[in-house]
Amino acid sequence: MGRLIFFFQEAFRALRRNAAPSLAAIVTTVVTVVLLGVLIPIFQTTQAKSEEVRGELNFQVELYGDATKAEVATAKQKVEAIPHVASVTYISKREALETLKSELKDKSIVEQLHTNPLPASLEIKAADPADLDGIRAAIYPTAANGKEEAISPAIGHPFDRTQGSQQIEKVTSALKIVLTVITALLILASLMLVGNTIRLSIYTRRREVEVMRLVGATRWLIRWPFMIEGLVVGVAGAGIAILVLWLGKVTIVDPLSNSISLVAAQNESTLSFPALVAILFAAAVAVSTIGSGLTLRRFLRV
Numbered sequence: 001m002g003r004l005i006f007f008f009q010e011a012f013r014a015l016r017r018n019a020a021p022s023l024a025a026i027v028t029t030v031v032t033v034v035l036l037g038v039l040i041p042i043f044q045t046t047q048a049k050s051e052e053v054r055g056e057l058n059f060q061v062e063l064y065g066d067a068t069k070a071e072v073a074t075a076k077q078k079v080e081a082i083p084h085v086a087s088v089t090y091i092s093k094r095e096a097l098e099t100l101k102s103e104l105k106d107k108s109i110v111e112q113l114h115t116n117p118l119p120a121s122l123e124i125k126a127a128d129p130a131d132l133d134g135i136r137a138a139i140y141p142t143a144a145n146g147k148e149e150a151i152s153p154a155i156g157h158p159f160d161r162t163q164g165s166q167q168i169e170k171v172t173s174a175l176k177i178v179l180t181v182i183t184a185l186l187i188l189a190s191l192m193l194v195g196n197t198i199r200l201s202i203y204t205r206r207r208e209v210e211v212m213r214l215v216g217a218t219r220w221l222i223r224w225p226f227m228i229e230g231l232v233v234g235v236a237g238a239g240i241a242i243l244v245l246w247l248g249k250v251t252i253v254d255p256l257s258n259s260i261s262l263v264a265a266q267n268e269s270t271l272s273f274p275a276l277v278a279i280l281f282a283a284a285v286a287v288s289t290i291g292s293g294l295t296l297r298r299f300l301r302v
Contacts, residue, residue: 029237062156075152084131230292238284
């Protein structure tokens with residue numbers, strides 16, 4: 001117990017003597033944790049929105065107007081039996097017209113129609129948007145004459161939305177990869193930044209370490225005060241950063257959640273704010289403490 005108290009006393013004495021490097025390490029930790037605390041939720045929310053858009057991708061097939069209810073039900077069952085089909089929804093002529101009306105700015109265009117020109121259809125969603133082309137090919141296989149024929153006489157032509165779906169699927173897939181790479185690079189850069197700051201702080205005191213080794217101090221006797229310094233730096237830096245993040249959440253994020261859907265989506269993120277704070281705090285303390293011990297190794301070789 002007495003030795004532990006000694007280690008803490010030496011650590012705080014060193015922090016006071018080397019205020020400038022210690023302050024630089026704390027500021028670096030604050031900046032790094034705040035940066036990660038802001039960007040990680042943004043990346044996570046963007047990925048979630050990307051997945052939401054991909055999940056809404058679908059294509060529709062026309063149903064002939066003279067098809068009976070039994071033929072429509074049979075056609076629906078055949079499409080549902082195709083691998084990778086997540087759901088098949090019947091869209092009536094009336095529902096199609098209502099959907100068109102809701103999407104148009106000028107409602108009078110629809111209101112002037114005396115008849116409903118839109119066909120009934122089947123809306124098909126895939127378990128993975130990348131499977132939409134394969135599902136379409138299964139619904140319209142190539143016949144012996146070399147032409148595409150539907151698997152049911154009730155099914156007509158597909159709606160021409162395949163190209164747009166392919167573009168959206170490609171863009172969202174690429175966005176997911178880019179965000180993952182950026183997040184990984186950001187975490188790596190943050191670890192290197194904190195590590196280099198700790199290394200610089202210890203480098204300014206290398207003579208002190210060499211003298212302690214020459215007078216017979218053991219490696220761990222020298223290392224413990226430095227690791228405790230790293231612990232203090234990590235706790236102080238992470239604490240200040242978390243306070244900044246909390247103030248930003250209360251004053252900026254929460255008020256904007258009512259008016260901006262992208263900001264509101266962060267509240268539904270799989271990683272809650274308390275969990276994010278706990279992870280960032282633990283990571284900052286661990287990196288500062290372990291980094292101090294590891295960085296000191298090269299100066300203990302006397």
